[in-house]
Amino acid sequence: MGAMIDGGAEVRILCEERCGSTDLDVAALAARVGRDYSLIGRRCRCRITPGCAGWNHFYYLHGVFRPLWSDADLARWSSQRLAAMHRQ
């Protein structure tokens, strides 16, 4: 993430439930979790809308938005989601 800050990258958070989007304060997050932290392949519970059950994904804005995850991450997340549904 240090390279992102040095490059002046913007990271946008999008909710998979489409409740909204917000810009991530990369410098503030790095101050908290360290510059070696990577957002690649990460997601978190929705922080955009209180009470929203969606997951937030990160986009890296560098000319264009690039998804910060791989097909493998997507497959892992969707299988987790299926497993969660089956447990209900």
Ligand SMILES: [Zn+2]
């Ligand atoms: Zn949401």
